[in-house]
Amino acid sequence: MMKMTKITFFVKDGNYVGFSAVGHTNYAEKGKDIVCAAVSALVQHTARALVSRSKALFKKDDGFMEVNLVQPDQISQVLMEELYKSLLDLQSQFPRNIRLEVKNHENRNTVVRT
Template identity: 35%
Template sequence: MICAEFFTRPDGDLVGFRISGHSGSGEEGNDIICAAVSSAAYMTANTVTEIIGVEAQVAAEEGYMLVRIPAKAARDCRVLFAGFKLHMLGLEEQYSENINVSYVEV
């Protein structure tokens, strides 16, 4: 199962996410659920660091990604993180046996 955790501040601002696991819905390299999550996560991470220019903590390896921004950058990334969260919630609704979205207050 893919676990997607969104880091939220007490005021509700999103300040990052962590994704881990595999959906198990197909063979490696042919799993459309993993591909959808991975593509959206990398697009979000690249937009944060390369387009918006935030000095973010980013770590990625097979089956894992972490993106965490400083609280002062939350406003700059608000729309991007909201869109990514909406995308992940839609995937969770469609593939509830393969994806779990949760929230961690930081």
């Protein structure tokens, strides 16, 4: 089991094209983990908005979520940027529990920013 939640944002040609979230924050026991609740609320809300507004593709399993944009548009870019900023704020408060990365979609091994 991972010791933190890792959220990776994927970009292509300067646009967000998706994100994934994997792991558990392990800030507290299940049902009392406020960090996990905050991350879950943010990513699930954004995923729902992207699916309904921007026709994104969505996958979810225990401790895993992935959203891929079929056609990035202005709404999806605003939603993704705001999600990134909100998670960055959480990461600054809980650096042992959350890790953010931004990677090029063409080469998912290249970190653009963390």
